[in-house]
Amino acid sequence: MSTLHTVNKSPFDRPSLQTCLRLAGKGNAVLLFEDGVYGAMQGTAVADTVKEALGNVSIYVLGPDLKARGVGEDKLIDGIKVVDYKGFVDLTVENDKVNAWL
Amino acid sequence: MSDVKKFMYINRKAPYGTIYAWEALEVVLIGAAFEQDVSLAFMDDGVFQLVKGQDTTELGIKNFSPTYSALGDYDVNKIYVEKESLEARGLTLDDLMPLKYEDEDDDWAEKDSIRVVTAAEMAEILEQQDVVLSF
Amino acid sequence: MKFGIQVNEGPYTHEASVSALNFVKAALDAGHEIFRVFFYHDGVNNGTRLTTPPQDDINIVQSWSELAEKHNIDLVVCVAAAQRRGIVDEGEQERNGKDANNIAPGFRISGLGQLIEAGIQCDRLVVFGD
Structure with missing residues (x-):
């Protein structure tokens, strides 16, 4: 069964992203939204962890939350895909369940 | 109810600093009446919820930790604690409350509800769930 | 597809309510059903x-009410959580002897x-919170 994991916390505030990536099954999807979008940026202290995880899971980031925070798509780690709210809904449909890492 | 789903309650927050732990437990107690296949997972600061010896008398707020010991009576007896989260916090199984249940399939033998599992095992348990409730 | 949504945070302090609102609107636009x-x-x-x-x-409150009416x-507001935090409908007002109620249109306790x-009923449960 495939899972969509949602992460809405900055990885510099809480370990939600790190824990999510540790416990996400192979082939699962991870969506970064709200303050979670900061985990998608290049050159941060968690970027290597995120890049490594891209070999195991697909990572998406919510565009409207990126824009609100002034994070340009050119700042994102390669391989992370930007989705809008419709894309968020589609991800919940494509996967069998949603696990929110609050 | 005909279709039984696998419900997982994920607990990742410490008790008392916020109300999430207690209100999550309230959901588990109500949910037990729906006869679904229920599991609880404790990871990150959620493992602090199960620590022995909680005493809130000097705070003047409710100590809800005894409620965890009653979960066995509600047929909630699959309580998974992530080993990595315990270790990161300097805890071992001995630091946690001994939660028990009586196994009706084994002549009501008393068994431990808490199972310490590795991250890899926890990942597998999460994969098997139908509904994940997070608090 | 049938969706259930859980919202764990109040409006304005956390983004959770806004995220949930936007998600619900997008799901409705895509032809899905919001069960609750x-x-x-x-x-x-x-x-x-x-x-x-x-x-x-x-x-935010009005946005929920409008959405509820239109679609x-x-x-549903949890009664146990509502009692702690002073969210009251007519029934709760009477039951607990309060001098007012404050539930918004379209909500029930x-x-x-x-x-x-x-x-149990929904194909997907999506949780928004802190």
């Missing part, structure tokens, strides 16, 4: 009609069983 939105923890504060945000800001969505039922 369940408000828990401080999320019950989404259900007070006494909210008066500045005019240049989003009125016939079941907005009910038990935690409504959340479990959403988990």
